[in-house]
Amino acid sequence: MANRKRDIRLQFRVTPEEKELVEKNMASLGTTNLEAYLRKMALNGYVVHLDLxxxxxxxxxxxxxxxxxxxxxxxxxxxxxxxxxxxxxxxxxxxxxxxxxxxxxxxxxxx
Missing domain, CATH: 1.20.58 (Methane Monooxygenase Hydroxylase; Chain G, domain 1)
Incomplete structure (x- = not known):
């Protein structure tokens, strides 16, 4: 862990329904990295995935x-x-x- 830039851990709890919604949103964006997805959402408020x-x-x-x-x-x-x-x-x-x-x-x- 000493080599990580991000050494502060944030935690929060969700209901099973909220977890399912997070997973659906991630799937619709084609991402599997939960940590990166949650960080992006927390810092920027939204993620736009454009079908080009x-x-x-x-x-x-x-x-x-x-x-x-x-x-x-x-x-x-x-x-x-x-x-x-x-x-x-x-x-x-x-x-x-x-x-x-x-x-x-x-x-x-x-x-």
């Missing part, structure tokens, strides 16, 4: 759209032509991107 899967999907679609735009630009420079279908596909990708971004912003606004 929507953001990862947005980035994936952004990459695809950027690649499509680059290919379209390259083809336009090489041939001097832009095809209507290519423009419509690109517009659909941009519409999808904006829709996803709006959904993410609405979801984040609920926090």
């Amino acid at each position: 899967s929507d953001v990862r999907e947005l980035v994936r679609v952004l990459r695809i759209t950027s690649n499509s735009l680059n290919q379209l630009t390259k083809r336009a420079h090489e041939t001097g032509h832009i095809y209507r279908d290519d423009i419509e596909d690109l517009q659909q990708s941009y519409d999808r991107l904006w829709g996803m971004a709006e959904e993410i912003m609405e979801h984040l606004a609920t926090f």
Whole structure:
């Protein structure tokens, strides 16, 4: 124990229901370290766990759209032509991107 930075011990009691709630909250955050969880909650009052899967999907679609735009630009420079279908596909990708971004912003606004 002499090597520990945190050498002051705090203790408190909980009911079985409270213990179960603490364990559920920890599980929802994906943490198993009770001491770290309780310390974080005591010092900061809350822990925010963000599911960023929507953001990862947005980035994936952004990459695809950027690649499509680059290919379209390259083809336009090489041939001097832009095809209507290519423009419509690109517009659909941009519409999808904006829709996803709006959904993410609405979801984040609920926090």
